[in-house]
Amino acid sequence: MTSINRTREPILKLKDLVIKFNLRGKTLTAIRSASLELYKGESLAIVGESGSGKSVLTKSCMGLLDANGWIDSGEIIYKGYDMSTYKVEKDWLKIRGKEIAMVFQDPMTSLNPLKTIGKQVQETLELHQKYLNKGDAKTATYDLLTSVGIDNPEKRYKQYPHEFSGGMRQRIVIAIAVACRPEILICDEPTTALDVTIQAQIIELLESLQRVYDLTIIYITHDLGVVAHVADRVAVMYAGEIVEVGTADEIFYEPIHPYTNALLSSLPQLGVKGEVLSAIKGTPPNLFKTIKGDAFAPRNPNALKVDFLHEPPMVQVSPTHKAKTWLLDPRAPKVPISENVIRLKNEWGSSE
Amino acid sequence: MSERKKLLEVKNISVVFGSRKKAFTAVDDVSFDIYEGETFGLVGESGSGKTTIGRAIIRINAITSGEIIFEDERISGKIDKKKDKKVVQDIQMIFQDPMSSLNERAKVDYIVSEGLYNLKNYANDAERKKIVDEALLEVGLLPEFSSRFPHEFSGGQRQRIGIARSLVMQPKFIIADEPISALDVSIRAQVLNLMNRLKKDLGLTYLFIAHDLSIVRFITDRVGVIHKGRLVELAETEELYNNPLHPYTRSLLSAIPMPNPNYEKSRKVIFYDPDQHHYDIEAPKWVEIKKGHFILANQPEIDTYKTMLESNIKGE
Numbered sequence: 045m046t047s048i049n050r051t052r053e054p055i056l057k058l059k060d061l062v063i064k065f066n067l068r069g070k071t072l073t074a075i076r077s078a079s080l081e082l083y084k085g086e087s088l089a090i091v092g093e094s095g096s097g098k099s100v101l102t103k104s105c106m107g108l109l110d111a112n113g114w115i116d117s118g119e120i121i122y123k124g125y126d127m128s129t130y131k132v133e134k135d136w137l138k139i140r141g142k143e144i145a146m147v148f149q150d151p152m153t154s155l156n157p158l159k160t161i162g163k164q165v166q167e168t169l170e171l172h173q174k175y176l177n178k179g180d181a182k183t184a185t186y187d188l189l190t191s192v193g194i195d196n197p198e199k200r201y202k203q204y205p206h207e208f209s210g211g212m213r214q215r216i217v218i219a220i221a222v223a224c225r226p227e228i229l230i231c232d233e234p235t236t237a238l239d240v241t242i243q244a245q246i247i248e249l250l251e252s253l254q255r256v257y258d259l260t261i262i263y264i265t266h267d268l269g270v271v272a273h274v275a276d277r278v279a280v281m282y283a284g285e286i287v288e289v290g291t292a293d294e295i296f297y298e299p300i301h302p303y304t305n306a307l308l309s310s311l312p313q314l315g316v317k318g319e320v321l322s323a324i325k326g327t328p329p330n331l332f333k334t335i336k337g338d339a340f341a342p343r344n345p346n347a348l349k350v351d352f353l354h355e356p357p358m359v360q361v362s363p364t365h366k367a368k369t370w371l372l373d374p375r376a377p378k379v380p381i382s383e384n385v386i387r388l389k390n391e392w393g394s395s396e
Numbered sequence: 397m398s399e400r401k402k403l404l405e406v407k408n409i410s411v412v413f414g415s416r417k418k419a420f421t422a423v424d425d426v427s428f429d430i431y432e433g434e435t436f437g438l439v440g441e442s443g444s445g446k447t448t449i450g451r452a453i454i455r456i457n458a459i460t461s462g463e464i465i466f467e468d469e470r471i472s473g474k475i476d477k478k479k480d481k482k483v484v485q486d487i488q489m490i491f492q493d494p495m496s497s498l499n500e501r502a503k504v505d506y507i508v509s510e511g512l513y514n515l516k517n518y519a520n521d522a523e524r525k526k527i528v529d530e531a532l533l534e535v536g537l538l539p540e541f542s543s544r545f546p547h548e549f550s551g552g553q554r555q556r557i558g559i560a561r562s563l564v565m566q567p568k569f570i571i572a573d574e575p576i577s578a579l580d581v582s583i584r585a586q587v588l589n590l591m592n593r594l595k596k597d598l599g600l601t602y603l604f605i606a607h608d609l610s611i612v613r614f615i616t617d618r619v620g621v622i623h624k625g626r627l628v629e630l631a632e633t634e635e636l637y638n639n640p641l642h643p644y645t646r647s648l649l650s651a652i653p654m655p656n657p658n659y660e661k662s663r664k665v666i667f668y669d670p671d672q673h674h675y676d677i678e679a680p681k682w683v684e685i686k687k688g689h690f691i692l693a694n695q696p697e698i699d700t701y702k703t704m705l706e707s708n709i710k711g712e
Contacts, residue, residue: 093582094551239441239607244651244665266581269610269653273660292657310585311655312614317633320592321614323585327550392658 054081055260056105056144056228061118061128063097063104072331074100076284077118079358082228082260089263089271089292091307092281095328098264101281102230104128106144107136142172145226149233151213155205161216162201165189168223191256192219193249211242215249222253229254232264247274268311272296277364280304283329283339290365297389300367302347302379303340309382322382338370346379400431403569403601404453409462409472411448422448424625425462427682430569435595435602437616437633439609439648445625446605450571453603454487455480466569485515488562492574494554498546504557505542508532511565531560535590552583559590563598571603576611588615610652613637618688621645624670627682631689639708641691641701644668673697 063075074097082088090098103109105120107130120127122143130136148154156164166185173184182201189197192215205213214234221229231250235243247270254261263274271278271292278295280288280303288301299305308314309322326343329335338344341351350356350370359372370376411423423445430436438446451457453464455471464472471483488511491497498507508528518524529539535556546554555575562570572591576584592615594600606612612619613633620630621644629642640646647668653660673680678694685691685701693701 093580240609240648240651241441241668243653247653248665267653268581268655269660272655272657273653273663275657296655296657307582308655310582312584312588313610313655315585315614317614320589321585323589324582325586388656392656 052083055084055123056082057119057121058101058105059119059121061101061104061120062116063100063109063113064116065110065113067112067332070332073116073334074113074284074331075104076331076335078281078284078286080279080286080289082262084227084260085254085258086276087254087261087263087274089265089275089278090281091266091268091271091278093266093328095331096281097284098281099232102146102232102262102264105228106140106146106230107133108146141168141224141226143226144228144230145221145224147214147218147221147229147231147234150237151210151217152205152237154217155213157205160202160204161208162189162197162203165216165219165223168220172224188219188223189216192216192222192253193245194219209242210238211245214238214242214246218246218249218253222257222259225257226259228260228262230262230264233266234263235270236265236267243270250274268308269313280307283335284331285339285368287340287369288365288367290362290367294362294365297392298365299385300361300365300371301340301369302344302371304367305382305385306340306344308388309384311384314384314388322384338368348376400434402429403432403467404430404603405465406430406449406453407463407465409449409452409464410460411445411452411457412460422625423452423459425682426622426625426627427462428620428627428630430601430603432601433595433599434617435604435615437604437606437612437619438622439606439612439619440622441607441648443624444622446607446622447573449622450489450573450603450605454489454571455483481515484511485517485565486568488565488567488570490555490558490562490570490572490575493578494551494558495578497558498554500546502545503542504532504544504546507546507557508542508561508564511561515565527564528560531563534563534594535560536586550583551579552586555579555583555587556590559587559594563594567600569601569603571605573605574607575604577606577608584611591615608652609648610654621648626692627690628692629690631686635686635689639686639689639705641685641689641704642693643672644670 058078058080061075061078065072065074078101092098104115115128118128162185165188166181169184170181186197189200194200194215235246238246253259265271275292277291279286282303288304295304299308306324310324312321315321324343329339337353338351338356341347348370356368356370358366358368360366371379406426406428408425408427409423410421410425413420413422426449438449440446448457452459459472463470505528508531509524512518512524512527518527528542532539532541537556576587579587595602604616616633618632619636620627623644629645640649647666650664650666680692680694682690682692683698685698686705691701
């Protein structure tokens with residue numbers, strides 16, 4: 045899939061995006077110059093720890109930034125239009141739901157507890173599509189509920205969110221998101237609040253909807269297991285920047301950026317029992333301050349001198365893989381790669 | 397292996413909430429032992445009763461039947477004050493969400509010493525301070541932090557405070573209820589390393605309650621799988637992962653996504669249907685099918701599982 049991407053125009057393109065927030069009189073730079081392309085039909089996963097800016101980045105694509113946040117510079121190009129210039133709600137209403145839709149993390153809080161689920165699904169349909177009569181809208185709602193795996197929609201239509209389990213509620217949230225056949229679906233931690241067995245079902249549902257509706261999906265998650273399962277391409281974010289982008293195989297088996305390496309080697313799933321996991325020390329940088337050099341350098345035990353002084357360039361390693369690190373500079377010394385990553389690569393990486 | 401000392405014995409315990417018509421059996425006839433110095437994992441999905449078992453051991457939930465024995469003494473049901481104090485001191489708990497398990501209005505110093513205040517087992521305030529400082533250092537925090545409030549700390553640090561709070565009591569046994577599931581991926585390793593180090597240094601025994609089987613594999617020595625209040629399988633961790641027998645265990649194992657794209661391409665999820673057992677014809681029993689490997693099964697199932705085990709061994 046990724047090889048075709050090269051020849052295709054991206055459907056969504058972020059260019060040197062900078063997003064700032066005003067907080068208690070101070071300015072916080074949540075996104076520090078991020079560039080990213082999204083291609084039609086692919087699944088892109090954005091990973092990073094909390095506070096790295098993955099949610100802010102995607103919210104800015106739907107005009108959902110909080111009132112104290114703004115796009116400082118850069119472009120968000122969707123179908124040829126630069127959405128970063130949108131100033132009024134009316135512009136965004138044309139995008140939200142119809143073009144780009146979102147599935148939120150917690151199905152407990154993203155549904156209205158006072159309305160039946162049928163009403164909530166139907167209102168989305170009615171808002172965006174003109175139906176001749178109520179009956180048509182109702183039939184469309186039944187169809188939609190069935191398509192996300194809810195049996196007996198006539199009965200379920202009249203029920204309230206509290207009568208559904210977490211997994212079922214997430215199916216309804218997904219139904220609302222795909223109600224208007226969006227081009228892009230943004231899933232913000234869609235399975236974090238769910239059990240593993242339910243998680244598997246929701247992911248399966250998203251994958252089947254992607255095939256049926258030809259969706260392009262952005263997954264925001266910190267569960268690297270889910271990423272490995274769903275993603276065609278992965279973007280790794282750290283402190284408001286995209287530090288590495290590549291196909292899932294490239295990110296998991298050939299990671300370049302020290303942060304990607306550190307993240308993979310700290311995973312208990314890949315650890316050897318009885319051995320100490322290589323934990324990432326320290327905390328992410330304070331985004332109120334200007335960051336000098338590589339943002340990850342203070343936490344990187346193998347950081348180079350130059351990491352503290354100059355911002356590293358984004359270097360293209362393969363047609364699909366690029367990373368923002370000085371390690372790719374010809375003058376850089378060889379840095380040891382962690383055991384976990386080597387093991388992962390040797391055991392699984394070559395089986396293509 | 398038989399020489400290992402049993403620290404905790406859980407014998408046929410049931411926990412029923414509500415009564416008569418509204419009765420709901422959260423834990424149904426569960427038995428297991430935890431040996432000194434091991435990490436015992438309890439895995440299941442939400443609502444399976446795993447947390448209730450943890451809470452029953454620490455005497456938060458009363459058990460309806462059965463008994464719990466800690467260091468050869470019964471600690472369930474009515475016990476005298478002295479024993480109650482011993483339980484409070486020897487068994488401690490680490491909670492899931494470090495954001496909600498710490499008192500927002502109290503300083504770290506108070507949070508960590510709360511147990512000490514309750515038991516008054518220190519001579520003077522200087523000694524209490526010393527215990528708190530030592531506990532903070534033990535979990536990798538600085539003694540200076542004791543005058544700060546919880547909101548000044550990150551999630552990982554808050555979980556460390558939660559661990560320090562349990563350590564001041566010098567417990568023998570710690571119940572960790574999903575201690576890392578609310579933490580960010582990058583911090584999980586720190587907390588797991590800390591738990592493993594404390595286990596080694598202080599000779600602790602853990603009951604590790606979790607729903608994530610991939611993390612359980614890393615940290616536990618033995619695992620029990622629980623489904624709808626019943627223990628369905630129990631074995632040493634590697635044995636359980638290599639020879640999962642019960643269909644529920646197999647389904648749970650098949651559902652975990654691994655951080656490995658090529659593995660993920662071939663992973664098939666097995667769905668578990670509780671109706672596949674014919675327990676209306678013959679009720680299941682808790683049997684030891686192989687040394688140290690227990691399973692809930694009826695006779696026809698035991699035969700199937702035995703053949704599965706044999707073919708697995710041959711296959712290797």
